[in-house]
Amino acid sequence: MSGRLPVPPLLRDLSAWSWRLLMVAAAGWLLLRIVETFGLVFLPLVAALLLVALLSPVTGWLSRHRIPRVVATVFTVVLSLVLLGATITWVVQQVVDEAPTLVEQLSRTVARLHLRNDTLTSLQGHVVQELESHRDTLARGALTGLATGAEVLTGAVLTLLFTLILLADGRRMWRWIVGGLPHRARRQVDEAAERAFGRLSGWIRGTILIAAFHTVVVAVTLLLLGVPLAAPLAVLVFFGSFVPLLGVLLAGGIAVLVTFATAGPTGAIVLVVVLFVTDQIEAHVLQPFLVGRYVRLHPFVVAVVITVGGVLDGLPGALVAVPVTAAAYAAIQRIEGVPAEPRDPPAEPRPTERESGRGPR
Numbered sequence: 001m002s003g004r005l006p007v008p009p010l011l012r013d014l015s016a017w018s019w020r021l022l023m024v025a026a027a028g029w030l031l032l033r034i035v036e037t038f039g040l041v042f043l044p045l046v047a048a049l050l051l052v053a054l055l056s057p058v059t060g061w062l063s064r065h066r067i068p069r070v071v072a073t074v075f076t077v078v079l080s081l082v083l084l085g086a087t088i089t090w091v092v093q094q095v096v097d098e099a100p101t102l103v104e105q106l107s108r109t110v111a112r113l114h115l116r117n118d119t120l121t122s123l124q125g126h127v128v129q130e131l132e133s134h135r136d137t138l139a140r141g142a143l144t145g146l147a148t149g150a151e152v153l154t155g156a157v158l159t160l161l162f163t164l165i166l167l168a169d170g171r172r173m174w175r176w177i178v179g180g181l182p183h184r185a186r187r188q189v190d191e192a193a194e195r196a197f198g199r200l201s202g203w204i205r206g207t208i209l210i211a212a213f214h215t216v217v218v219a220v221t222l223l224l225l226g227v228p229l230a231a232p233l234a235v236l237v238f239f240g241s242f243v244p245l246l247g248v249l250l251a252g253g254i255a256v257l258v259t260f261a262t263a264g265p266t267g268a269i270v271l272v273v274v275l276f277v278t279d280q281i282e283a284h285v286l287q288p289f290l291v292g293r294y295v296r297l298h299p300f301v302v303a304v305v306i307t308v309g310g311v312l313d314g315l316p317g318a319l320v321a322v323p324v325t326a327a328a329y330a331a332i333q334r335i336e337g338v339p340a341e342p343r344d345p346p347a348e349p350r351p352t353e354r355e356s357g358r359g360p361r
Helices: 009-037 039-064 069-112 117-133 135-179 183-225 230-240 247-295 299-335
Strands: none
Touching: 009 039, 009 299, 039 069, 039 135, 039 183, 039 299, 069 135, 069 230, 069 247, 135 183, 183 230, 183 247, 183 299, 230 247, 247 299
């Protein structure tokens, strides 16, 4: 008889789960370190995939009308850049044209606050003192800003380059990658990638529709209140809608401050109410129908992945955390054999005339 004590089944199961979880955690940590190290390449690649998901319907439509794929890709990207540049130019022109009106109304608002000259002088002296005491910090911040600007420019160039390559030759590149896999795994991997790309496409299109909804509502409200810089503020809200959790809040806060300075407290209260109502519509109507059915992540998971993305790479990491997680989750589901959509139960077979007790007439 052996002198060793038998290992309880529960302890065997727990130990098996423990070493597997440790291996998964180690692999996840290594993956995060790789992403952090090569963030300057990883983030533009993810941004390019999102742009491809957004622009691929246009390129596909042009290709189906016998336009060469390369020509369709260049036309689509150039058209997008022209529209973006025109929007930025229009916004800047609006700021230049309406800045005098904003300054004049802001001066009136400050005058209504009944601040005495000595109070203003004290505030001015305090600001100057703070700037003098933090001169070195500001200088280092300026250098850091230049380095960050160079990284942003490099990322933008890489994003444009990746977008052109993936739009023009992405399918052939993917077939080459899949062709190197074992034959029995090719179909499964291809379907997993297709489902992941579908999640990306659904997320980016749904987010754009939600951003457009916020933009239209804010623009109409600001125009009715007579607030200057309504167009730039609306565009700011549009781009803020892409920043999860805090984007619309920050952009809306800036719009509220401008409204308070130009239209008074009543206008600011009206805008706050409008922003609250639109936020509720987004949370209970637009998000579940336009984005939720594609992303399919619990709100708690969304909050966690956004936090992790922000810790890893700041704002860019928080921006791409949700679509990347949703796409990866969709691919894993397909690899594990989970069906793409819940299927309806089979229909009940209709009884024959003999079974229903009705004979032929």
